[in-house]
Structure formats: structure tokens, C-alpha cells
Amino acid sequence: xxxxxxxxxxxxxxxxxxxxxxxxxxxxxxxxxxxxxxxxxxxxxxxxxxxxxxxxxxxxxxxxxxxxxxxxxxxxxxxxxxxxxxxxxxxxxxxxxxxxxxxxxxxxxxxxxxxxxxxxxxxxxxxxxxxxxxxxxxxxxxxxxxxxxxxxxxxxxxx
Numbered sequence: 680x681x682x683x684x685x686x687x688x689x690x691x692x693x694x695x696x697x698x699x700x701x702x703x704x705x706x707x708x709x710x711x712x713x714x715x716x717x718x719x720x721x722x723x724x725x726x727x728x729x730x731x732x733x734x735x736x737x738x739x740x741x742x743x744x745x746x747x748x749x750x751x752x753x754x755x756x757x758x759x760x761x762x763x764x765x766x767x768x769x770x771x772x773x774x775x776x777x778x779x780x781x782x783x784x785x786x787x788x789x790x791x792x793x794x795x796x797x798x799x800x801x802x803x804x805x806x807x808x809x810x811x812x813x814x815x816x817x818x819x820x821x822x823x824x825x826x827x828x829x830x831x832x833x834x835x836x837x838x
Contacts, residue, residue, distance in 0.1 A: 681745065684753045685812045689820065691834060693809045694724060700830055702802040703758065703809060707837060711792040712753075713745040714772050718781040723762040724808045736810065740777055742767050748837060754813040761807040768801040797831070 695701060719740040722728055729735055740760035747753050758767045760777060767777045771794070772787055794800060818835040822828055 684814055685755065686815070688754075688815045689813045689818045689835075691811045691818075691820065691822070693811075693828065694726075695803060695807055695809070696725075697805060701805065701807075702799055703756075704830070705794045705796055705798040705800060706756075706811065706834070707796050708749050709746045709794055711744055711746055711771070711789050711794060713789065714769065714775065714787040715741075715743045715745075716775045716777065716781065716785045716787075717741045717743065718779075718784070719760070721760050721762050721778075724759060736808070740767075742769055742775060742777065748817070750837065752814050752817045752837075754811060754817060757810040757812065758801075758803070759808040759810065761805070763805050766804040767807070768804070770799065770801045 717740065720738045722732055722735050722739055724735065724739070732738070736757075736759055742758040744756040744758075745753065746756060758769075760767060767775075769775045771792060774787065775785070816838055819838055820835045821833050822835070828834060
């Protein structure tokens with residue numbers, strides 16, 4: 680089962696406040712295997728909201744990308760909506776329409792969708808959160824919890 684891929688794995692959670700850069704870029708050369716659009720709520724994703732609502736990241740609208748690294752390890756990139764952030768653009772899949780009237784999830788499978796490190800693949804229209812979930816022993820993190828990160832900063836090393 681797909682979720683077993685990340686059992687005991689590593690995760691990185693990037694909170695983007697309204698003052699932050701809102702485009703997203705590919706973290707390493709990869710192949711996108713699948714994109715899943717999951718309609719949902721638009722709760723705030725700041726720390727006070729996360730403390731009040733345990734399941735916030737699974738209640739909010741999401742776009743989940745299943746990716747494969749050059750070394751064939753798999754990981755997820757999860758774009759999470761938030762209050763005032765109903766639109767999440769995914770440049771390689773124009774069929775994904777967030778903050779719309781969708782009532783059920785949509786799945787898009789890809790055979791030959793390769794993206795390169797640094798490629799721009801869309802943006803949030805405001806702030807929000809990106810979560811990366813990786814297979815066990817795939818990443819050696821270079822950042823600490825609560826640390827601000829900048830565009831092009833090294834956040835992890837692939838093992």
C-alpha cells in the first residue's frame with residue numbers, strides 16, 4: 680500500500696506566512712507518478728490553529744504529489760490550503776482546480792512526467808503549507824525545526 684512507503688520516514692513541514700514567497704519549486708530531479716486533488720476545508724495553518732485542530736492537515740483541501748527520485752526512492756509533496764488560500768496552482772496539471780465546487784477527490788496518473796531541481800511548478804495565492812513525506816532513510820535534514828528557509832537553500836541531502 681502506498682502509505683507504507685513513508686512508514687517511519689522523514690517529514691519536513693514548510694509553513695508559508697502571508698509575507699513569504701509563495702511559488703513552489705521542485706526539490707530534486709524527480710518523476711511525478713501521481714497527483715491527487717482532495718477537496719476540503721480552509722482552516723488557518725498557523726501554530727495556534729494546529730494546536731486547536733489535530734486533524735487540520737487532513738481536513739484542509741490538498742494536492743498530493745507522489746514522486747520518485749533519480750535513485751527510485753519515493754516521497755510525497757503535499758500542498759495544503761489555508762484560510763484565504765483557496766487557490767493552489769499546479770502548472771503541469773491544469774485540470775486541478777482548487778477552491779472550486781469539487782466534492783470528491785480527483786486522481787491524475789503520469790507515465791513520463793519528469794521535473795528538474797528548481798523547476799517552478801505553481802504557487803499558492805497567499806500563504807499556506809507544504810509538507811514533504813519521504814521514505815525511511817531517504818533524507819538527511821539540513822534544517823532545524825522553526826528555522827526560516829530561503830529560496831535555493833539546501834534543506835536536506837538525499838541518501
